[in-house]
Amino acid sequence: MFAFLSSQPVQTALIVGSCAALVSALIGVFTVLRGNAFAGHALADVSSAGGAASFLWGISPLLGFLGMAWIAAFGMEFLGVRKARERDLATGIVLGAGLGFSALFLYLDVTTTSTTGAAVSVMFGSLFAISRGLIWPAILAVLAVFLLVGLFYRPLILTAVDPDLATLRGVSPRWMGLLQLLVLGLAVAVCALAIGAVLATALLIGPAGAAIRLSRRPAQAIFWAMIIALTAVWLGIWMAYESYYWFSGNAWPVSFFVVVLIFLFYLLAMLGSSWQHKYQRRGITSLRRLQEP
Amino acid sequence: MTNQSPILAVADLSVDLGGRSILRDVSFDLYPGQLCALIGENGAGKTTLLRTLLGLITQRAGTVLIGGAPAREHRELVGYVPQKINFDPDLPLRTRDLVRLGLDGQRLGLPFFNGRTRYAVDQALQAVGAEDFADQRVGELSGGQQQRAVIAHALVRKPRLLILDEPLANLDFGSANALVDLLGRLIVQQKMTVLVTAHDMNPLIPVMDRLVYLVDGRAATGTVAEVVQAEVLSKLYGYPVSILHHGGRILVLPDAPENADVANMNRCAGHGV
Ligand SMILES: Nc1ncnc2c1ncn2[C@@H]1O[C@H](COP(=O)(O)OP(=O)(O)O)[C@@H](O)[C@H]1O
Numbered sequence: 032m033f034a035f036l037s038s039q040p041v042q043t044a045l046i047v048g049s050c051a052a053l054v055s056a057l058i059g060v061f062t063v064l065r066g067n068a069f070a071g072h073a074l075a076d077v078s079s080a081g082g083a084a085s086f087l088w089g090i091s092p093l094l095g096f097l098g099m100a101w102i103a104a105f106g107m108e109f110l111g112v113r114k115a116r117e118r119d120l121a122t123g124i125v126l127g128a129g130l131g132f133s134a135l136f137l138y139l140d141v142t143t144t145s146t147t148g149a150a151v152s153v154m155f156g157s158l159f160a161i162s163r164g165l166i167w168p169a170i171l172a173v174l175a176v177f178l179l180v181g182l183f184y185r186p187l188i189l190t191a192v193d194p195d196l197a198t199l200r201g202v203s204p205r206w207m208g209l210l211q212l213l214v215l216g217l218a219v220a221v222c223a224l225a226i227g228a229v230l231a232t233a234l235l236i237g238p239a240g241a242a243i244r245l246s247r248r249p250a251q252a253i254f255w256a257m258i259i260a261l262t263a264v265w266l267g268i269w270m271a272y273e274s275y276y277w278f279s280g281n282a283w284p285v286s287f288f289v290v291v292l293i294f295l296f297y298l299l300a301m302l303g304s305s306w307q308h309k310y311q312r313r314g315i316t317s318l319r320r321l322q323e324p
Numbered sequence: 325m326t327n328q329s330p331i332l333a334v335a336d337l338s339v340d341l342g343g344r345s346i347l348r349d350v351s352f353d354l355y356p357g358q359l360c361a362l363i364g365e366n367g368a369g370k371t372t373l374l375r376t377l378l379g380l381i382t383q384r385a386g387t388v389l390i391g392g393a394p395a396r397e398h399r400e401l402v403g404y405v406p407q408k409i410n411f412d413p414d415l416p417l418r419t420r421d422l423v424r425l426g427l428d429g430q431r432l433g434l435p436f437f438n439g440r441t442r443y444a445v446d447q448a449l450q451a452v453g454a455e456d457f458a459d460q461r462v463g464e465l466s467g468g469q470q471q472r473a474v475i476a477h478a479l480v481r482k483p484r485l486l487i488l489d490e491p492l493a494n495l496d497f498g499s500a501n502a503l504v505d506l507l508g509r510l511i512v513q514q515k516m517t518v519l520v521t522a523h524d525m526n527p528l529i530p531v532m533d534r535l536v537y538l539v540d541g542r543a544a545t546g547t548v549a550e551v552v553q554a555e556v557l558s559k560l561y562g563y564p565v566s567i568l569h570h571g572g573r574i575l576v577l578p579d580a581p582e583n584a585d586v587a588n589m590n591r592c593a594g595h596g597v
């Protein structure tokens with residue numbers, strides 16, 4: 032255990048991983064509430080183009096992921112129309128275009144620079160290989176997300192409940208939608224850095240989806256999403272580290288363990304909530320029986 | 325009544341949607357303490373009219389004044405209960421959270437505990453009889469309970485004008501009566517003004533002071549006695565209709581079935597018992 036914690040790559044992985052867990056849990060709850068899971072997934076996938084470009088131009092991968100996620104967010108907001116079906120369509124179109132660029136940049140990475148493994152680390156992450164210099168930018172991104180979501184907490188929830196009711200309280204659903212996409216972009220960038228652009232969705236949607244089933248209040252859902260995400264990331268990092276010894280010198284990737292753990296937690300939450308429902312219903316009917324004369 | 329200024333003044337309102345004329349020259353005034361029923365068949369333009377009053381749709385012509393000012397400036401005077409909100413069963417939001425959003429949903433910062441807020445929320449829950457399911461998720465409630473939750477959301481700021489879109493449409497007989505009673509109580513006890521849409525006027529007859537009768541985007545307005553007359557409604561429908569009174573209920577029927585086409589007959593009959 033001491034060897035585990037004293038290793039520098041492990042420390043960096045734990046810090047950046049925790050950042051990704053916290054930020055994705057928070058924004059994930061709002062994303063799931065608004066039925067925006069597909070948009071979240073698309074932003075994450077498209078951000079891979081930015082990650083790939085960052086290798087090419089030698090800029091920070093965090094900036095690469097973030098820039099591309101924001102461009103995609105604006106694209107979706109610009110193309111996107113009110114109706115859910117048109118929103119999915121706009122999202123799909125932006126997703127396709129973005130992945131095209133990703134293919135190009137990854138190809139150029141391999142042919143024009145000496146970066147081997149760029150594709151794997153952009154798409155699926157390599158948490159143990161993150162440079163220490165990215166710790167502070169990641170923490171800053173997390174603080175920005177917490178500040179913005181904390182500030183606009185109630186308007187965001189009200190908009191998720193019903194855009195008309197929000198408008199009548201003087202909240203603009205349009206601005207809230209844009210704010211949410213921008214914050215989602217920040218979260219996606221940190222997640223993509225940690226477990227890869229393609230797998231970022233798992234961290235964004237999984238813990239939030241599980242927590243929502245277990246909670247009766249938004250704050251409660253955010254709390255449980257954070258617990259689930261942090262547990263998955265910490266356990267995943269530890270298991271990946273230990274897997275070096277399990278598989279005689281061939282450590283499996285962190286992302287794999289994190290994603291599998293999230294999936295397991297989601298299954299558990301589903302079982303838990305259906306058990307809870309059954310129990311509640313039985314509770315209510317037995318109460319009724321008592322009250323009947 | 326008329327010595328007061330109207331809480332809602334609608335003058336020559338015309339609305340187009342998607343290039344089609346939906347409302348034409350609708351005018352009516354509503355004074356404090358009145359209950360006004362907005363009656364019309366499906367597609368007559370009731371929801372469009374309400375959304376225009378609330379400033380959610382912009383009119384082509386005409387004016388809407390709420391408390392003497394343009395609608396958008398006096399939104400805090402108005403509470404709105406949409407026809408149907410689809411609450412996801414998994415939505416982690418209790419009834420009391422939804423009600424609280426009606427009070428401070430526009431505020432910045434986190435919703436910390438606040439005694440005064442809690443009191444206002446409890447009052448609103450009590451007014452609609454929602455105490456029993458205050459701590460349940462909104463998505464798990466029955467349709468009628470969800471409606472009461474949304475009414476509490478609208479009431480919690482003590483609006484002067486409460487607007488409800490087809491609140492009786494999905495309720496069984498008992499719940500519908502309970503809701504009509506509630507509306508009557510709000511007018512008397514809280515001096516509220518209520519505007520409520522329905523496709524059948526009968527359940528509302530005991531409590532309504534005024535009637536706006538919409539047919540294809542045109543309106544006849546006045547008291548029940550003024551509007552529900554063969555002459556007035558015949559002119560509105562564009563063909564002769566008769567009015568039957570039966571056991572305190574009102575039925576509007578086309579006069580000469582051999583002249584009116586079947587579609588029109590059915591449309592008319594839809595307003596009856
Ligand atoms: N966004 C829209 N674009 C075009 N037409 C619309 C739109 N919304 C409603 N309509 C049309 O306006 C008419 C009135 O609709 P509505 O106000 O919803 O009627 P009601 O509430 O009385 O049933 C209907 O014919 C409907 O098809």
Ligand SMILES: [Mg+2]
Binds near residue numbers: 370371372407489490
């Ligand atoms: Mg309607």
